[in-house]
Every structure is written in C-alpha cells, then in structure tokens.
Amino acid sequence: xxxxxxxxxxxxxxxxxxxxxxxERLDELLPELRAADIAEILEQIAEEQDNQTVFALLDxxxxxxxxxxxxxxxxxxxxxxxxxxxxxVLLTVLEEMSADERADLxxxxxxxxxxxxxxxxxxxxxxxxxxxxxxxxxxxxxIMTSDYVAIPSGMTVSQAMMRVRQTAPDAETVYQLYIIDQxxxxxxxxxxxxxxxxxxxxxxxxxxxxxxxxxxxxxxQEEVARxxxxxxxxxxxxxxxxxxxxxxxxxxxxxxxxxxEATEDMHKGMSIGKLEGGLRSASLFDLYRKRIVWxxxxxxxxxxxxxxxxxxxxxxxxxxALVFFLPLLVDSGGNAGSQAATLMVRGMATGDVRSxxxxxxxxxxxxxxxxxGLTMALAVSVVGIFRAGTEIAMVVAMSMVLIVIVGSLxxxxxxxxxxRLGWDPATASAPLVTSIADASGVLIYFALxxxxxxxxxx
Numbered sequence: 001x002x003x004x005x006x007x008x009x010x011x012x013x014x015x016x017x018x019x020x021x022x023x024e025r026l027d028e029l030l031p032e033l034r035a036a037d038i039a040e041i042l043e044q045i046a047e048e049q050d051n052q053t054v055f056a057l058l059d060x061x062x063x064x065x066x067x068x069x070x071x072x073x074x075x076x077x078x079x080x081x082x083x084x085x086x087x088x089v090l091l092t093v094l095e096e097m098s099a100d101e102r103a104d105l106x107x108x109x110x111x112x113x114x115x116x117x118x119x120x121x122x123x124x125x126x127x128x129x130x131x132x133x134x135x136x137x138x139x140x141x142x143i144m145t146s147d148y149v150a151i152p153s154g155m156t157v158s159q160a161m162m163r164v165r166q167t168a169p170d171a172e173t174v175y176q177l178y179i180i181d182q183x184x185x186x187x188x189x190x191x192x193x194x195x196x197x198x199x200x201x202x203x204x205x206x207x208x209x210x211x212x213x214x215x216x217x218x219x220x221q222e223e224v225a226r227x228x229x230x231x232x233x234x235x236x237x238x239x240x241x242x243x244x245x246x247x248x249x250x251x252x253x254x255x256x257x258x259x260x261e262a263t264e265d266m267h268k269g270m271s272i273g274k275l276e277g278g279l280r281s282a283s284l285f286d287l288y289r290k291r292i293v294w295x296x297x298x299x300x301x302x303x304x305x306x307x308x309x310x311x312x313x314x315x316x317x318x319x320x321a322l323v324f325f326l327p328l329l330v331d332s333g334g335n336a337g338s339q340a341a342t343l344m345v346r347g348m349a350t351g352d353v354r355s356x357x358x359x360x361x362x363x364x365x366x367x368x369x370x371x372x373g374l375t376m377a378l379a380v381s382v383v384g385i386f387r388a389g390t391e392i393a394m395v396v397a398m399s400m401v402l403i404v405i406v407g408s409l410x411x412x413x414x415x416x417x418x419x420r421l422g423w424d425p426a427t428a429s430a431p432l433v434t435s436i437a438d439a440s441g442v443l444i445y446f447a448l449x450x451x452x453x454x455x456x457x458x
Contacts, residue, residue: 011041018057026060039072051080067096079108091120098172100145103132140224141217144238144247147172151204153181158200172250176234179208184244186212186237214239217246221257226351228254298431304439312446321388322449325396330441332376333407334434340411341433348415348425358416365412373404395452399445407437
C-alpha cells in the first residue's frame with residue numbers, strides 16, 4: 001500500500017471516530033501517527049470539510065505534540081488555528097515549538113497580538129523570538145534556530161558532557177556541538193562522538209575542528225541548502241557580522257528550502273508565479289493571476305512571428321509548400337532552445353555552471369546544436385523531397401540546421417544575460433525561449449527561402 005493510500009485510510013478512520021465521538025478510538029489512533037502524517041491528514045480535512053474538525057482533533061493532543069504538528073501545517077492553516085486560540089493557549093504552543101517554527105508562526109500574527117504575546121514572555125525568550133522574527137525572508141537568519149548546544153572554550157570533556165546533558169532537551173540536534181569563545185564568536189566545532197570517546201580531562205579546544213564551514217546571517221537560503229548538500233552537513237552554523245554564533249540551520253530545514261527553491265524554479269521555468277501555500281490550497285483567482293501576466297506578454301512576443309510571416313508574404317504566395325514545414329521548423333528551434341535553457345538554469349542553480357563558464361559552454365553548444373540540427377535536417381529532408389521537391393527540401397534542411405543552432409544558443413545565452421542583470425536565471429523560461437526562437441525561426445526560414453529560391457519574375 002502506498003503512503004498516500006495509507007494516509008487516506010488513516011484520515012477516514014480519524015473522521016469516523018471523531019463523528020461517532022469515539023474518544024477511546026481517537027486516543028488509540030492519534031498517538032500511533034507521526035506528526036508529519038497527522039499534519040497532512042489535518043490539511044486534507046481542512047480542505048474537504050472545515051477547520052472546526054481540525055481544531056477538535058488537535059484539542060485531543062497534548063500541547064507539546066500539538067505544537068510539533070502545527071509546525072508542519074501550511075501557513076494559512078497555521079494562521080487560522082492561531083486566530084482560534086486564546087492568548088494563553090497560543091503562548092503555550094509557541095513555547096513548545098522549536099525556535100525557527102515559533103518565529104515563523106509569530107510572523108503570521110497581526111502586530112497587536114504579537115505585542116501582547118511578547119509582554120507575557122520571559123525576557124530572554126522574548127528577545128530571542130524578536131531577533132529570529134526580524135530577519136528578512138529568504139535569508140539564513142529566517143530559517144535558522146537558536147536551539148543548539150554551545151560549549152564555552154576552555155572546558156574539559158567532562159565539563160562539556162555536563163553542558164550537553166543540560167542543554168540537549170531543548171536542542172534541535174546534539175550530534176554537532178559548537179565551541180564559542182568569551183565574546184560569543186564561533187571558535188570551532190566538535191561531534192558528539194568525538195566528545196564521548198575522548199578522555200574526561202582533555203580540553204575541548206584541543207579536540208575541536210577550527211576550520212568551520214559557516215554562513216553569514218544574511219546569506220541567501222538557497223546558497224545555504226546548496227552548501228549543506230555539498231558537504232553532507234548535519235547542520236551549518238550561522239554567524240553575524242561580528243562572527244558571533246547566532247544560530248544553526250539543520251539538514252532537514254535546508255532540504256525543505258531546496259525543495260521549495262526547486263519548485264519555484266520549475267514554476268518560473270514555465271512562466272508561473274510563486275504559489276503561496278502550494279497548488280492544492282491555491283484559489284482559482286491565484287492560479288489565474290500567477291499565470292496570466294506571462295501569457296499575455298508572450299502573446300505580444302509572438303506578434304513578431306506574425307510580422308515575419310507578413311513580411312515574406314510574396315515568398316509564401318510563390319511557394320505555398322513552404323507553409324507545410326513552418327510549424328515543424330519553428331517548433332524544433334523552440335524545443336532545442338528550451339532544452340539548452342533548462343540545462344543552463346539547472347546547472348547555475350546547483351553551482352555546476354558559473355558566469356565565467358559562458359564562453360566555454362558557448363563553443364560546446366555550437367557543436368552540439370550543429371550535430372542536432374544536421375541529424376534533424378536529414379530526417380526532414382526525406383519528407384521535403386516527397387512533399388515539395390528537391391529545391392524546397394534543401395531549403396528546409398538548411399533552415400533546420402540554422403534554426404536549431406540559433407534556438408539552442410538563445411536558450412543557452414539568455415540565462416547568463418539574466419544573471420548578469422541580477423535577475424533569476426530561471427526566468428529564462430521554456431515559453432519565453434520558445435517565443436524568441438519561434439520569431440527567429442520564421443525570419444531565418446523565409447529569408448533563406450527567398451535567397452535560395454528567389455521570386456518568380458524577380
């Protein structure tokens with residue numbers, strides 16, 4: 001049975017027990033489910049029924065588990081849940097959440113409620129929450145947590161172990177420990193394994209790794225995810241502008257960012273705006289709004305193709321058979337360009353391709369595109385001979401080679417140009433590349449036909 005089918009069964013069982021007010025069955029089902037699975041089931045229930053059922057099911061859980069589950073829910077549902085909670089309950093939920101999830105939920109609240117909750121918090125907790133909630137969205141600071149194990153420099157192994165035992169219950173991860181000096185600056189890092197096998201009297205300063213990979217607090221979250229994946233890190237420390245340790249970003253949070261960024265790039269690659277909350281929960285108007293702008297712009301971009309056809313009207317009238325091959329040729333150029341753009345955008349996103357590589361890649365793309373064009377020209381020339389004769393078949397074959405080369409180069413170069421202008425290379429979307437390649441293909445095809453075939457009486 002697939003995960004999705006299992007979740008559907010579990011959701012139906014929960015709903016059945018809830019509707020029958022079978023508390024014993026609910027108390028049996030809820031503890032068996034993982035927090036992430038409960039969150040997904042609750043999200044489905046909210047879409048299919050109403051939020052009141054979600055509230056009722058959450059109320060049957062202990063506050064600590066409830067807080068953990070809320071952290072997995074989409075922002076709009078978190079906001080609805082927070083609105084239904086009293087300040088006392090919400091404050092308790094916030095206290096039970098991990099530091100980064102607490103800051104995310106806090107930022108969803110209106111300003112008056114935030115101020116009211118802050119006044120009820122202990123000073124240290126209040127300052128930590130305000131700091132985490134203040135970082136700009138999309139930066140390392142916005143996804144980091146302050147729940148980590150920090151060990152002051154100069155401690156012995158036995159003292160450090162005692163420190164781990166004291167702070168471990170609230171830490172997101174204890175497998176990586178961070179050594180800080182008296183100014184709070186990151187001095188080194190140490191794994192829990194290293195600490196456990198070392199002599200009790202040994203100094204942590206002698207055991208720690210001093211060459212620490214860290215990120216500044218204003219680093220882009222996409223770069224953080226790439227760093228974590230590249231070095232297989234359990235967590236990456238985050239430092240401020242004075243090199244003080246202010247938080248860590250765990251592997252699971254980095255992977256969430258990687259998934260989010262990949263989804264966003266895919267949407268941009270098809271000229272779709274970012275969907276807040278995901279496709280399933282998006283409204284009809286949001287789906288329309290995120291797609292219409294680029295579609296309208298691309299309609300006007302395609303006017304150039306029409307203008308090209310109108311310009312060569314005499315050639316088309318003289319050799320009407322040329323029209324048969326037009327869709328085939330321009331689509332080939334657009335497809336080749338889309339492939340090239342996809343390769344470049346993904347290569348730049350993963351760090352495999354950098355701006356300085358453009359000249360080398362340009363030369364390679366010319367040879368690859370020429371090979372592709374020649375192969376496709378051979379295939380289409382056979383159709384051309386049988387459909388329209390040798391002369392037009394030659395024009396079609398020559399056009400195919402040139403159009404595929406030009407389309408591929410457009411797809412390859414456009415992401416570099418956008419990157420140089422400071423725009424996201426993913427904006428070099430398949431529809432955009434196809435529209436430009438189509439207009440270029442029309443001009444190449446009919447200009448070549450006019451030059452080779454000439455005009456009757458010309």
